[in-house]
Amino acid sequence: MTRQELYAEVAPIAAQILRIPQFDSAVNMHSTPEWDSLNHVRLLSAVEKKFAIEIGADEAFKLTSADRLVEYLHGILRGEP
Amino acid sequence: MNVETLPLLPHQKSNCKVELPYANYHELLKAKVTEAPSREFLIFPETDRHYTYQQFYEISLAASEWLRSEVRDFGTIGIIFRNTPEFLAIYFGAIARGITVVPINHDLAPAEIRFIVENSDCEAVFYDPNFEAKVASLKPQMGMAFHPFADVANLPPVDVHKTEASLPRVEPSTRLVIIYTSGTTGNPKGVVLSHMNFILDGIAIADWFELTPATRSICVLPLFHNNGLVISTTTTLCAGGSIVFVDPKASLRSFWALVDRYGATFTSVMPSILAALLMLPFQGKRGQIKGIICGGQLLPLSLAEKFEERFGAPIFEGFGSTEASSYSSFNRFPPERRKLGSVGVVLPICDMKVVDDEDNELPDGTEGELCIRGPNCAIGYHRLPELNAKKFRDGWYHSGDYGLRDAEGNYYFRGRKDDLIIKGGEKIYPAEIENVLSQHPNVSESAAIGVDDPILGQ
Numbered sequence: 078m079t080r081q082e083l084y085a086e087v088a089p090i091a092a093q094i095l096r097i098p099q100f101d102s103a104v105n106m107h108s109t110p111e112w113d114s115l116n117h118v119r120l121l122s123a124v125e126k127k128f129a130i131e132i133g134a135d136e137a138f139k140l141t142s143a144d145r146l147v148e149y150l151h152g153i154l155r156g157e158p
Numbered sequence: 159m160n161v162e163t164l165p166l167l168p169h170q171k172s173n174c175k176v177e178l179p180y181a182n183y184h185e186l187l188k189a190k191v192t193e194a195p196s197r198e199f200l201i202f203p204e205t206d207r208h209y210t211y212q213q214f215y216e217i218s219l220a221a222s223e224w225l226r227s228e229v230r231d232f233g234t235i236g237i238i239f240r241n242t243p244e245f246l247a248i249y250f251g252a253i254a255r256g257i258t259v260v261p262i263n264h265d266l267a268p269a270e271i272r273f274i275v276e277n278s279d280c281e282a283v284f285y286d287p288n289f290e291a292k293v294a295s296l297k298p299q300m301g302m303a304f305h306p307f308a309d310v311a312n313l314p315p316v317d318v319h320k321t322e323a324s325l326p327r328v329e330p331s332t333r334l335v336i337i338y339t340s341g342t343t344g345n346p347k348g349v350v351l352s353h354m355n356f357i358l359d360g361i362a363i364a365d366w367f368e369l370t371p372a373t374r375s376i377c378v379l380p381l382f383h384n385n386g387l388v389i390s391t392t393t394t395l396c397a398g399g400s401i402v403f404v405d406p407k408a409s410l411r412s413f414w415a416l417v418d419r420y421g422a423t424f425t426s427v428m429p430s431i432l433a434a435l436l437m438l439p440f441q442g443k444r445g446q447i448k449g450i451i452c453g454g455q456l457l458p459l460s461l462a463e464k465f466e467e468r469f470g471a472p473i474f475e476g477f478g479s480t481e482a483s484s485y486s487s488f489n490r491f492p493p494e495r496r497k498l499g500s501v502g503v504v505l506p507i508c509d510m511k512v513v514d515d516e517d518n519e520l521p522d523g524t525e526g527e528l529c530i531r532g533p534n535c536a537i538g539y540h541r542l543p544e545l546n547a548k549k550f551r552d553g554w555y556h557s558g559d560y561g562l563r564d565a566e567g568n569y570y571f572r573g574r575k576d577d578l579i580i581k582g583g584e585k586i587y588p589a590e591i592e593n594v595l596s597q598h599p600n601v602s603e604s605a606a607i608g609v610d611d612p613i614l615g616q
Binding site: 105106107108110112113114115117118121132133134135137138139140141 | 203204240264265288291292405406408409410411412415438
């Protein structure tokens with residue numbers, strides 16, 4: 078899956094949880110008021126379910142922007158450690 | 159120096175004998191650098207940046223040199239950063255020059271940030287470029303400089319001795335920070351705290367919990383609040399320990415993994431964080447954390463018991479407020495000495511008492527307003543003389559919080575005076591109702607509020 082496709086796949090999840098109309102490179106935890114601590118947990122759980130993956134606790138705290146989340150997904154879905 | 163020899167405000171005097179070992183916060187940092195320059199001091203897992211005491215001291219001096227070229231000594235600056243090295247570099251750099259720091263919540267709307275910057279008389283604002291969009295809307299409206307600061311690595315190295323020699327003499331009573339707190343109505347109010355306030359509160363809490371250079375704190379609260387600045391930062395610094403800083407919004411799922419990876423032994427949280435952690439899987443090591451400080455809201459006893467049973471981490475409740483630097487009382491340490499449900503006994507730097515509506519001191523077991531006095535109490539509210547006269551009167555800070563003391567000297571927090579529900583003359587604390595609701599297994603959080611009633615009042 079390309080990065081562009083990943084943005085598109087995550088967008089409906091982000092729209093539902095973070096209530097944002099668009100999920101792109103401009104989106105990050107600090108520019109999105111709804112992306113608070115509880116919604117961070119909800120967002121990652123929904124992404125795990127969608128892609129049937131498990132996001133490690135060692136990584137979860139770094140995934141604070143759309144770019145970082147998509148980059149992480151891109152790597153893990155390609156089988157990168 | 160003996161605190162009694164300092165020019166104290168009436169509400170900063172107490173019956174305690176208190177020694178102030180450092181004249182200012184920079185002296186505190188320098189003393190710890192001298193003790194163990196190569197000891198690890200600050201850790202930022204998100205960007206994998208680690209700093210020893212010596213390394214960060216030099217960074218703070220470099221920041222101080224930059225500030226010297228932009229702001230006058232003893233001026234005031236606003237800072238808008240996340241929990242990053244850049245926040246702490248500007249903070250330590252500024253206070254070395256006697257500059258008052260106004261930490262600003264980056265989640266506030268531009269209009270709210272503008273109010274704080276103008277109300278506190280900031281001469282300049284330093285900010286994380288990630289907040290450029292927010293700051294950009296303020297710049298044209300405001301007559302001061304805005305300085306983006308992306309990375310401490312961009313600060314030019316300095317000659318340590320030359321910069322140290324350029325630092326002004328900063329007194330214990332010099333303003334250190336103005337921390338804005340939200341009220342129930344109107345604009346936020348700025349609480350002015352001095353170097354003496356933070357140092358004494360930090361030392362008292364470090365001693366209370368027997369923190370040592372081996373202590374490693376994990377800070378999951380924002381640095382723009384006094385809790386992050388005093389409990390995590392100042393208290394651990396006073397012990398010569400090290401601090402792991404995590405973004406508060408991203409920390410919940412990773413909390414125990416970070417505690418394990420960095421060997422954290424001490425932290426400070428709000429009750430809502432404990433409730434959230436209880437809902438998440440636990441893969442950590444029971445008993446790694448030796449103390450969790452908890453305050454800011456009422457902690458339901460059932461929540462504390464469930465948390466301790468599952469994680470093996472003792473919770474220490476305390477009573478505090480920004481106006482008293484942070485905490486003024488704590489449950490006794492070690493854990494077996496605690497009285498659960500209590501906010502503990504008063505710290506040995508201040509006095510507390512309970513008063514009625516006419517300011518008469520009440521006997522043990524009687525509920526009233528909790529008051530504090532001592533050198534941890536703030537200089538006052540910034541530019542709010544009427545509020546200062548109301549809250550800092552008769553040599554005491556009147557907290558607006560209700561509670562009582564038992565015969566053993568343990569204090570119990572009942573709730574905010576403003577939140578009290580008075581039904582037909584009967585006083586009901588929202589927490590009394592919330593505590594019952596929270597015992598139900600399907601209730602994670604609850605809130606009780608008074609509703610107007612034509613007969614009973616509420």
